[in-house]
Amino acid sequence: MTLPVKKNDIQKSASSIANFSPEQINVLKNSIAKGATDEELELFLYTCKRTGLDPFSRQIYLIQRKTKDDDSKEKKSNGVIQVSIDGFRSIASRNPEYAGQTTTLFCGKDGKWTEIWTQEEYPFAAKVGIYRKGYQEATYAIAKWDSYVQCYWVKNNHGKNSQEVSSMWKKFPELMLGKCAEALALRKAFPSDLSGLYTADEMAQSNNEVIEAQEVKDEAQKPKLPSTKEWTEQNKKITEVQQKQIEEEVNTQSVKKVPAQVAQAQKVLDRKEKALEAEVIDNEIVYNGSEDHKSKFKEIFRCLKIFSEIKNDMEKTVELATYFSERCLGVPLKHLKEHLINIENDYKINHSKDISAA
Structure with a gap:
């Protein structure tokens, strides 16, 4: 049952900051910013207004993160503002100097970069570049796997600890690391707009903790990604x-x-x-290339401007559909349309000659 928020001075101040109605503030405090104090809620709404992000679209949210107090050594809960990667993209796209970004690249320990990660082991690093008008070169940022992967220390009955990768990072290693590299690059390219803002993927390691367990999997066993x-x-x-x-x-x-x-x-x-x-x-339901998901993908793909430009060329249509579909794997279905539009803009910037030739 949703608990109503008392109409005190803090709530009135928060309402005036971001122009939210009392009903919307109730929903925020009982869901998106659940557990927030009045002061944390006020700061959260101020950040929403400053960034122009919509909390009801999950572009920005406030989570409770437990930290250990230095004096009492007890864990205390503090509200932490985090922005989704879609929120980062939204802020960057509004900047008049934003001119697109490169395709996400991955490499192993050999340092050879590739667009698609096909190895069984986890990628060593991911790289993304952001273009700004007036700059000749892209602003690049590199995210290393060891620096951002979310792991859990599992303790068995013998008192030995072993480290295991969390489920999302195990299922979608290149997607998670790629988002970290993209967030790094966007913040590096637009520090005035994104300074002090971090995505949940970048903050994943701060959740690492020891979990009591009865069994520990063999550390030497290579992780196996699940099938579609x-x-x-x-x-x-x-x-x-x-x-x-x-x-x-x-x-x-x-x-x-x-x-x-x-x-x-x-x-x-x-x-x-x-x-x-x-x-x-x-x-939580992401595009995985199945037949059910492909029907939704095709529906959105046909609405893109790039499809109307090459619709009479069947070979080019199949080529582009494959190109777009591969870059949608792991994207939430809810954000599939927005993601396709971003890919379309990036493709037009980097492949304008190919489109005109078709």
Whole structure:
């Protein structure tokens, strides 16, 4: 059940900062900025206004991160503002000097860069360059795997610790590392706009902690990435479990006699919160190249300007569809359209001659 936020001076001040309604502030404090103090909420809304990011679109959010107090040695919860990679892209695209970016490149320990990572081992580093008008060269940033990968120290019954890579970094190593490199490059290219802002992927290592476990996997065993079918089934199970939890929570809510106006207001808040919960579930389903996902990809691809320019050339259409589809793997379906538009803009900048020739 959503708990209403008291109308105090802090809330009124927060409402005036980002021009959010009291209902929207209730939703923020009970979902996107859950657990935030009034002062943390005020700072969060001020950051939303300064960056022009929309918290309801998950471009920016506030999470509670536990840190150890130096004096008491106890863990305390503090609100930390984080921006999604889509938020970074949105801020950069609004800057008049932004002129696109390079394709994400990956390399192993041999230092040879490639667009597509096909090795069984994890990539050693990822590199992205950002173009700015008036600059001859792109501003590059390199993210090393060891510097950003999220790991957990697992402790077994014998007291020995071993380090394991978290599930998302294990399933999508090049996607996660690529986002870190992109965020680094964007912040390096536009420090005035992005200074002090970090993505969740960059901050992943701060969550590393020791977890009690009964078994520890063999460290020498090479990680095996799941197949498309396995990932689809896992996503389906996760979605079903989360949906069941939402239904159980709704069904177990007690019925109370309240004034009609209060009941109506609560229904509005509940609908908004359910919509946000559904959005979280949708965000966990990513494009994996399956037939179901390809139908949505084709629908969006046909709407791109680049498709209308080469629609009479079937060979070029197949080539571009393959090029775009490979660069959409691991992208949340909810953001697939925005991602395709970004790829289209980047492709036109780097392949303008190819398009005109077609």
